Amino acid sequence: MFLSVWNYLRGYVTIEVSGFSVERFMNLASHKGIYLWDIKKYKSKIQMKVSIKGFKLLKSCAKKTKCKIVIVEKKGCPFFIHKYRKRKVMAAGVLIFFGLLYFLSSFIWLIEIKGNERIDTEELIKALENYGVKTGVLKMKVNADEVEGFLRDSFPDIAWTAAEIKGTRLTIELTETVEKPLIVDRTTPCNLVAQRTGLIVSVTTRAGTPKVKANDVVKKGDLLVSGEIIIKDDEEGTLKKYVHADADVLAKTRYELSFDQPLYYMEKQYTNNIKKQHAIKIFDKELKLYNKEIDYSHYDKIIDQKQLSLSKYFVLPLYKITYEYREYTPVKHKRTIEEAKQLAEEEIRKKLLEEISDRGEVVSSEIKYYPKEDCLKAKAVFTILEHIEEVQAINREEFEDGANRKNLSDTN
């Protein structure tokens, strides 16, 4: 395989030798160092292949052995070039082709980002674009090391990046930092206030002065545990100390949710009529190959976009887009009340979970359904047992005031 390619590039001649002793001719040629190959008998004559250089040397051999040489076929690159030596436009075309290939390969046509989980890919791409790295930028202008540095500097969540340019593709691999745990600053004094309105079930204080007790009803924003501790309170004055209040305050809270479940729903019944339209996108310009009228009243449009590439690393700024239109006829269906109830409950529970996530547990629930003309209204009341404390810093002035007072009391 490799040898035949090499022979093709060098060019070779297939000759037909006839005469009294072709064997002698062959011996003489090989002794002269001429490489002969693919020697075979063809209709009482012997055909063989020989390189262009060897062919010129063969003439003397033929004379000595009185053999006749006839050229059957000329093959290879040198003959090809000789044949087309006068076609300048074609030569120019070949040159332009390679020139264009080189020119286009000096741009970046695809940016690939791998390894991001929390950071949005689009956000990264936007940041890179502002930095000057986007599809269509010259490869020379992009310094992979600088891009790495930029990403690490502008996104604190990135622990490690590796940018690599391979062909026309820029691959950015990154690793995100481990999410930082919420560090509570224990030194700043603060109070705990209610996050929601509810009925207190239990209060467990670790630091601070509790202001509420079990079975109290608190409103949103009410003070639950104060960070102010009174150490001494007598005629001389009050001695106060401010701490970071810390407590578990469990309370029963009420959640009211409602949801309208439509009784009618559409079902798509596909008619198996599919129309396809192809388009080519160059940079941002889209070219529809041939226009087709879409005369469906209801249809799904499926867009399939593919970027073309010459190889894995040479991606082109060309996109092949296929639009697929699938016709369907909408069919109206009606749900039974039971079905609708079930769906509504599922939906409401999903909503509840979104609100409380895993902070609390459901103590009791009550869902009421009100059937209406075209929908089922569901109203639900949930009682949830959850932590309602929320940290709130103590007003600075108040704190300063307290500190001054403390000083005063100290001097006293």
Place this chain on the structure above:
Amino acid sequence: MKNKKTKKQKKEELVQPVSLKEKVTSMLELPKEVVMDYPVISMVGNEELHIENYKGILEYDTERIRICTTHGIIKVEGRSLLLKTMTMEEILIKGIIIKIEFLL
């Protein structure tokens, strides 16, 4: 030239059947193809025959090839034989080989 050679060969055969050169090479376990200039023949199945150290071809046909070596003539018989490559020191025969014969 040819007459001289035949005379020499005859002489060797008459004087001693095993030459001194041969004795020395077998004693020292030297490769015979190098010292004695023997042909090296290797085959792949019955489809390829590779001969090194040959002197020339005497006859070429699709059914029969005769190759002259220092160790006599090698006659190869088969079907649709062709010479894949042919250089100064080696020759590659392709085709269906049925018989190889040494004519000393």
